[in-house]
Amino acid sequence: MTARLPRISPRSTSARLALAVAASFMIAFVLLDAGVYYAVSALLTKDAREVVRSESADLVAIQRKAGRDGLIAELRARAAASDDPDMLYALADPDGRIVAGNYARIPDHPAGARWIEFHDHSVDDIPRVVAGLQLLPDGDVLLTGLRMRSEDGFLALMLRIAIAALVVAALLGALAGWLTTRWVARRLHGLDATAARVGAGELGLRAQVDDSDDAFDRLAHRFNAMLDRIEDLLGGVRHATDHIAHDLRTPLTRLRHRLEQLRDRAEYEGSAATQTELEAAIAETDQLLQSFGALLRLARVEAQAPTPEAEPVDLHALAQDALELYAPIAGARDVALHDAVRATRVRGDADQLFQMLVNLLDNAVKFAPASSRVDVRLGEHEGRAVLEVADHGPGIPVEERERVFDRFVRLERHRGSPGSGLGLSLVRAIVLRHGGRVELLDNAPGLRVRIGFPSA
Amino acid sequence: MRILLVEDDSHTAGFIAKGLKEDGHSVDLADNGKDGLFLATTETYDAVVLDRMLPQLDGLTVLRTLRGAGNRTPTLLLTALGDVEHRVEGLRAGADDYLVKPFAYAELSARLDSLARRSGAADGEPTRLRVGDLDLDLLKRVAVRDGKRIELQPREFRLLEYLMRQAGRVVTRTMLLEAVWDYHFDPQTNVIDVHISRLRQKIDHDFDTPLLHTVRGAGYRLGE
Numbered sequence: 001m002t003a004r005l006p007r008i009s010p011r012s013t014s015a016r017l018a019l020a021v022a023a024s025f026m027i028a029f030v031l032l033d034a035g036v037y038y039a040v041s042a043l044l045t046k047d048a049r050e051v052v053r054s055e056s057a058d059l060v061a062i063q064r065k066a067g068r069d070g071l072i073a074e075l076r077a078r079a080a081a082s083d084d085p086d087m088l089y090a091l092a093d094p095d096g097r098i099v100a101g102n103y104a105r106i107p108d109h110p111a112g113a114r115w116i117e118f119h120d121h122s123v124d125d126i127p128r129v130v131a132g133l134q135l136l137p138d139g140d141v142l143l144t145g146l147r148m149r150s151e152d153g154f155l156a157l158m159l160r161i162a163i164a165a166l167v168v169a170a171l172l173g174a175l176a177g178w179l180t181t182r183w184v185a186r187r188l189h190g191l192d193a194t195a196a197r198v199g200a201g202e203l204g205l206r207a208q209v210d211d212s213d214d215a216f217d218r219l220a221h222r223f224n225a226m227l228d229r230i231e232d233l234l235g236g237v238r239h240a241t242d243h244i245a246h247d248l249r250t251p252l253t254r255l256r257h258r259l260e261q262l263r264d265r266a267e268y269e270g271s272a273a274t275q276t277e278l279e280a281a282i283a284e285t286d287q288l289l290q291s292f293g294a295l296l297r298l299a300r301v302e303a304q305a306p307t308p309e310a311e312p313v314d315l316h317a318l319a320q321d322a323l324e325l326y327a328p329i330a331g332a333r334d335v336a337l338h339d340a341v342r343a344t345r346v347r348g349d350a351d352q353l354f355q356m357l358v359n360l361l362d363n364a365v366k367f368a369p370a371s372s373r374v375d376v377r378l379g380e381h382e383g384r385a386v387l388e389v390a391d392h393g394p395g396i397p398v399e400e401r402e403r404v405f406d407r408f409v410r411l412e413r414h415r416g417s418p419g420s421g422l423g424l425s426l427v428r429a430i431v432l433r434h435g436g437r438v439e440l441l442d443n444a445p446g447l448r449v450r451i452g453f454p455s456a
Numbered sequence: 457m458r459i460l461l462v463e464d465d466s467h468t469a470g471f472i473a474k475g476l477k478e479d480g481h482s483v484d485l486a487d488n489g490k491d492g493l494f495l496a497t498t499e500t501y502d503a504v505v506l507d508r509m510l511p512q513l514d515g516l517t518v519l520r521t522l523r524g525a526g527n528r529t530p531t532l533l534l535t536a537l538g539d540v541e542h543r544v545e546g547l548r549a550g551a552d553d554y555l556v557k558p559f560a561y562a563e564l565s566a567r568l569d570s571l572a573r574r575s576g577a578a579d580g581e582p583t584r585l586r587v588g589d590l591d592l593d594l595l596k597r598v599a600v601r602d603g604k605r606i607e608l609q610p611r612e613f614r615l616l617e618y619l620m621r622q623a624g625r626v627v628t629r630t631m632l633l634e635a636v637w638d639y640h641f642d643p644q645t646n647v648i649d650v651h652i653s654r655l656r657q658k659i660d661h662d663f664d665t666p667l668l669h670t671v672r673g674a675g676y677r678l679g680e
Contacts, residue, residue, distance in 0.1 A: 249536075250465075253558030257471040260561060260673075282673065289558055294642060324611060325637060328650040355641040362644035423644060 017184070018177030025173030026166065033162040040158065044151040048130045049115065055087060056132050056144040063136055071142075075100040088120070088129060088145035099140070106143050109133065120147055128152055187216040191223060203231050241407065242299040245292040252292070256285045294422040295407070301429040307348040308435060312456035315344045315353060315385055319378050322357035326365055334371045337361075341378035344385040345456040348434040356430040359423040360389040360449055367393030367447070385455040390448035401440040427451075457481045457502040457572055462492030462518065463534065464510050468557070472505065475561040476568075489513025496522055501529050503572050505564070508535040508546065516549045523550035530571040532564070543640065562674030566626040573625070585620040588667055588680045590659060592620055599659070606658050611636065615655055619668070619678040628675035652676055 063071040075089050079102035090101035098104060107118040113133060120129050131145030194207040206227060207220040263278035319341045330337050346353065364374045368391040377388040396404055403409050405428045408421040427449075431438045436453040459481050463469040466487070473483045484499065486492035489510040496504060496518070504522075508515040519531060533551035535542060543554050552574070553567050585592040589602045597613060599606040608616065618635045619627060629648045634640060652668065660666045669677045 249558055254467055254471075256558065256560070257467075261471075261474075263673075279673065286560075290642075297642060321637065321639070325647055325651075328654050329645065329647050332650060351640045354639045358641055358647075359644060362647075366645070 015181070018174065018181045021177030021180060022170060022173035025176075026170050029162075029166050029169045033166065037155070037158060037162065041155055044148070044155070045130060048146045048148060048151065049132070052130060052132045052144050052146050056134050056142065059089070059142060059144065060134055060136070063142075068136075068138060068140070071136075072100040075102075078102070084146075086127075086147035086149055088131065088143070088147065090143040090145075092141045092143070094139035094141075101143070103143065103145065106133075106141060123147075125149070184216075191216075191220060194223070198227060203227070203234065238299065238302070238407075241295060245295040245299075249289065249292050249296075252285060252289055256282060256289065259285060291422065294426065298407070298422055298426050298429055301352060301426065301433055304433055306433055306435055308454075310347045310349065312345040312347050313350045313353055315346045315387070315453075316341050316378060318350060318354050318357055319376060319387070322354060322361055323376060325358070326361045330365045330368075330374065333365065333368070335365055335368045336373040337365075337376065338373050339376045339378075341376065342380070344378050344380055344387075346385050346434060346436075346453045347456045348453075352430045353434070356427050356451075357387075359427050363423060364389050364391040364393070364447075364449075367391055369393060380455055381452075383455060385453040387451045387453075388448060390443045390446060392443065392446040395442060395445055395447045396440055398442075404440070405438075457568075458484075458500070459568070460484050460486070460492065460495055460499070460501045460504045460529075462486045462489065462496075462504065462510060462515070463507045464488060465507075468507075471561065472564060475565060479565060487511075489515065489518045493518045493521060496527065496529065497525065503568055504529050504531040505568065506531055506533055506551075508533055508542075516546065519546075519549045519551060530574065532567055532571060534559075560628075560673065562626060562671070563628045563630065566628050566631060566675060569625045570622055570627075570631070573622070585617065585623075587620050587623045587678055588665065589663075590620070590667055592617060601659060601663060604662075608655075608658065611651070612655050612658070615651060616659065616678075619676065622678070624677065624679040626671050626674050626677050631675070 059071060059074065062074050066074075072091065075091055078087070078089060079100070082102065088101070088103040090103040090106055091099045092106050093099050096106065098106070103120075104122065107116060109116045116131050116133060118129050118131070119126050127147040127149045129145045129147050131143050134142040134144070136142055191207050194205055198205050206224045209217055209220045209224065211217065259278055259282045263275055263282065266275040266278060319339070323337055323339050323341075327337060361374075361376070368374050372392040374392075375388070375390045377386075377390075379386060404424050407425050409425075410421040428438050431451055431453070434453055436451055439450045439452075441448040441450055459476055461469060461472055461476070461483055463472065463485070464487050469485055469487065473485055476483045484495055484501070486495050490512045492506065492510065493513060506515045506519060510518070515533060515535075519533070522529070522531070530552045531550065532553045532555060533546045533549075534555050534557060535546065536557045546554050552571050555564060555567060581594075583593070583595050585594065591600045592598075592613075593600075594617065599608050599613070599616060614636045615632065618632065629643070629646070632648055632652075633643060652670075656666075656668045660668055665680060667678055667680065669679070671677050
């Protein structure tokens, strides 16, 4: 089964989840990168200072040993042929004039500063320079510096790599978020679809479990346990009513027998009033027995296995027989039965399907106003046998339409009319057993019952 | 008639036996399958009323054994299970009719009469039925009363035919539904009564003596 995935809109939970995942990825990466960048940068600066410090110490030692001239000679020598072209030297006399070195000036700096950083404008790439200042005993100032070319190049490369990685991470984050969202949506979609169908009456349905024991699987398990419980409770109620009906039938039958015997005695003794009373009592008992009978019939139909393998039944012939059966009773109320029935076959039980037709017609004729019409339509539609019975009676309000299929539910305004409140329950049980669907629609005014079966 | 009643519930048995005796039948009672089978094979009866659920030997087995031994006594099977499958099962085992509990005594009585009559009148299908001055020609499909032809719809004809075959006997609504409509179902309203009154309109309206009578608490009876 391919689950239809919901579209991702910016306000949906799934889209928010995807964005949150992507954003978290980015923030984590930026923090990590910044940390690494500053750590590496600090380390490189420290190393550079170490180099500068040791150079400076060398030069100070030379100055101490060979005097100012010795230092100047050494600096000139180094300026001419340096081991490291990025090392900068400058010796300034107390007036600030450069005496020797390969760098032409001492940049402005706060008095007494030991370390300064500046950019070397004497070369084209204007590198950063880390330099140490050493005040010599004769008042000269010695600047020893290191151009941070390779270090800064390394940092710049690192930054470029980090930015590239950040872009990749953001894309990956968005992708991961999207995939997670899709996965979550699919898992939830299964549950959602199951819940919707169970809500529509397919109580036997269960959510799919994969025994992965993840949160969704556990949710599905709990969901199924909940449905089991609901089904158990409903089954319990049904069983209770069925048992009551079954167990009360025998004493009721005895009661009826006794009443019959009493009536016969009254008839024999010629007491007409008592006889009439007893007739009424027998009629009431019969009605009770009939309700119980209907309840048990309903229970049996519900307990029967579906009928996909049964012989095809000519629904068309059944409908015509049912229409013929009801023609006189409809005629007595001047209700016209209009039929548009075409050859249609359904697999199943002819007696039950006839019962279904009879119950539908009975309702329609009962609630149809005098001199109105009841339409019975039957035909094939998109591979299904579709039966419609429509009257122009009071109809059933939308909010009551599911309820009327329940046992003993009779709408308030129908309380006065005869009926057990089991007619539509039986219709639905028969339809479900035959793999069909029953819908109650508005006939504006009135009720239109539409039943669809898989056609044979 | 001599009737064998095999029923284990003493109340139901007493109630049926009492009714049958009042109707002038003689009744032998067995309260289990074994005794029932013994009586049915050793004595001669006009009809057997057999409960489906019995101690020691269930009703279907009793029936199959009887039929297997060539005993064709008309048998009415009683049951608390009204399923179509059970009915078919019962009829296959050799039952002549099938009655679901609870039932009114009138229903049992009417069916039993019909059964006994069916087995008695096995000598060729009649082509004409006559009750009083009402004639039904089964070949020409024509009904005539006192020389006047009566126009009947096909279903009305079947209804009248059935009533005339059962002339003088009570026919219940359920029997009519089963015989004339061929379906086993629970009529929601007294839909059959309207058919009867239409038929009555045609056969009784213009004549002095009514033929189609309502038997209160039971059903209908055709006769003078």
